[in-house]
Amino acid sequence: MRIAVIDENPVRAAIIEDGLAEVGERDVFVISERTGMARAIETIDPDVILIDLGNPSRDMLEEYFAVSRAVSRPIAMFVEQSNEDTIAAAIDAGVSAYIVDGLSQRRIKPILDLAVRRFQAFSRLQTELKEARDALSERTIIDQAKKILIQKRSISEPEAHKLLRDHAMNSNKRMAEVAEAIVTSEQLLGDGL
Amino acid sequence: MSTDQMNIGFLPLVDAALPILAQEHGFAEEQGLNLNFIRDISWASVLDRLLYGHTDAAHLLAPLAIATTLGRGRPAKALSVPFVLGLNGNAVTMSHDLADIVAPAGQLGDPVEVGKKLKLEITTRAQAGRRVRFGVVHRYSSHSYKLRYWLAECGIAPDNDVDIVTIAPPFAADALANQEVDGICVGEPWNSVAVERGVGRIVLVTAQIWRRGVEKVLAMPAEKLEEDRDKIERLVRALHFAARHFVDPENWDKNADILARAEYLDGSATLIQRAISDRILLTADSPPVDVPDFMFQYREAANFPWTSQAAWLYSQMLRWDDLEYSADDQLRAEQVFRPNVYRTALKGHDTPMPGANAKLEGSVTDSLPVGSTQGRLTLGANPFFDGRVFDPTDITGYLAKLPK
Numbered sequence: 088m089r090i091a092v093i094d095e096n097p098v099r100a101a102i103i104e105d106g107l108a109e110v111g112e113r114d115v116f117v118i119s120e121r122t123g124m125a126r127a128i129e130t131i132d133p134d135v136i137l138i139d140l141g142n143p144s145r146d147m148l149e150e151y152f153a154v155s156r157a158v159s160r161p162i163a164m165f166v167e168q169s170n171e172d173t174i175a176a177a178i179d180a181g182v183s184a185y186i187v188d189g190l191s192q193r194r195i196k197p198i199l200d201l202a203v204r205r206f207q208a209f210s211r212l213q214t215e216l217k218e219a220r221d222a223l224s225e226r227t228i229i230d231q232a233k234k235i236l237i238q239k240r241s242i243s244e245p246e247a248h249k250l251l252r253d254h255a256m257n258s259n260k261r262m263a264e265v266a267e268a269i270v271t272s273e274q275l276l277g278d279g280l
Numbered sequence: 281m282s283t284d285q286m287n288i289g290f291l292p293l294v295d296a297a298l299p300i301l302a303q304e305h306g307f308a309e310e311q312g313l314n315l316n317f318i319r320d321i322s323w324a325s326v327l328d329r330l331l332y333g334h335t336d337a338a339h340l341l342a343p344l345a346i347a348t349t350l351g352r353g354r355p356a357k358a359l360s361v362p363f364v365l366g367l368n369g370n371a372v373t374m375s376h377d378l379a380d381i382v383a384p385a386g387q388l389g390d391p392v393e394v395g396k397k398l399k400l401e402i403t404t405r406a407q408a409g410r411r412v413r414f415g416v417v418h419r420y421s422s423h424s425y426k427l428r429y430w431l432a433e434c435g436i437a438p439d440n441d442v443d444i445v446t447i448a449p450p451f452a453a454d455a456l457a458n459q460e461v462d463g464i465c466v467g468e469p470w471n472s473v474a475v476e477r478g479v480g481r482i483v484l485v486t487a488q489i490w491r492r493g494v495e496k497v498l499a500m501p502a503e504k505l506e507e508d509r510d511k512i513e514r515l516v517r518a519l520h521f522a523a524r525h526f527v528d529p530e531n532w533d534k535n536a537d538i539l540a541r542a543e544y545l546d547g548s549a550t551l552i553q554r555a556i557s558d559r560i561l562l563t564a565d566s567p568p569v570d571v572p573d574f575m576f577q578y579r580e581a582a583n584f585p586w587t588s589q590a591a592w593l594y595s596q597m598l599r600w601d602d603l604e605y606s607a608d609d610q611l612r613a614e615q616v617f618r619p620n621v622y623r624t625a626l627k628g629h630d631t632p633m634p635g636a637n638a639k640l641e642g643s644v645t646d647s648l649p650v651g652s653t654q655g656r657l658t659l660g661a662n663p664f665f666d667g668r669v670f671d672p673t674d675i676t677g678y679l680a681k682l683p684k
Binding site: 121122140141142143144145146147148149150152153164166 | 320321322323324325328329332353417418419445446447448450451458460
């Protein structure tokens, strides 16, 4: 496991690094400079990033994550004051993992694993959401194309569907692409529906 | 009356003033509250502490409260805003190198004129393979939205023609000094810090881009507002009295001294005093100039959470995050602002209370008496610099007319 520790305080970073010695197979990298942080993360290519909740670079880091999927990584966070409620709230709020009181060595490995899993679950959710949205707009355009075909060629809905699907298969295109071409040409050439 | 404790998160900025002064001048105590303050450097930390329950309420960027509610970049978590901590108070500070080319010396620039020259300079630099780079405090900040609004209107595409990066306010002057950026859009005292250090000069203030733009808000998780409704209403009252105290010139020196303390802004009382008195030092070598309405914390029901302001922020989120309009999202965004909590908290007090919860933003060019349910309310000029008017009932129509 490749772990990047972001901490501007070299002493604290060293203590964290020490604490991670017990985590089986691992490479630890310390990033203490604010400038060039995105590049550093990309070069290190960590599986997880460890950072303190109050780290001054948090906003910058979140911005990198928002802009570049290439830099985006699971985060595990150190928090000085907490209880069960806080931890639950943190996990709900999308923090991949939440580490209390520095590093309890027996706990660190499962927490880091959790961090990675949580992050992946959230990323998957985002991708699924996007796919669902795309699918929705695809269905709308296919429905529109079918309507045009039904009216222009006086065919039934299943026939229109088959026509679209066959054409898509023969031309190696997606149904939505064929449908879009029909809708566009209808808008340009047709007399409107 | 027993005293309730409340933890308040904040960033070291002049517009964190109202909760701090509410505590320091005893307005909180009068409402049976004792406020403890937790300072951070990054907005992500302020927001996290609020979501994890380290704090009960926080000084927060208005757009970030809406982005959090809509789940931009993280799972959605509904926040509520019963009180606006102020309007505007930010500036655009550029390196001398860039400012000397695009802005007049010794005075604030005109947004249109500066924009024209900036566009030319961006083209010139692009031919030499260089890009102009701006720093804002957060993706979801009014700074980002005002800067982008201005650039786009001047024919500069914010996502293509320039780079816009995120810098926490306390690092903004450093970034300008190290030439990491050519310009910053940040709140006070961080523009003045850059000016005093001689690393840049103030070219525009955001009040020139939108005269009455919503800035920081008092935010909390929506369920907390319901659970602690009475406590929150007392906090709103304490903030209201602090706001009235804040704008009285009699109190400026004293308030600047309080805010400058190590546990609050840990900065220069002189710089803070200038910001709260609307007197801004544009360059290190000239006297401060009057910038009317630079910060706007009290008059004209400035603290009233107009749902139309939340709607405007939502419109800009659609514009720059490339999202599709959703009536449901607009409603969720508008519901972040809670005018009715403000109303019940201040009913029977001396503050003018608007009759409506929404208005046409940017429509007042002179001054306009408006309907009120309590006291008399006249709104001052509130235009956008391009004269456009935002109608919260027609976001798609508004966006269709805006340059991208």
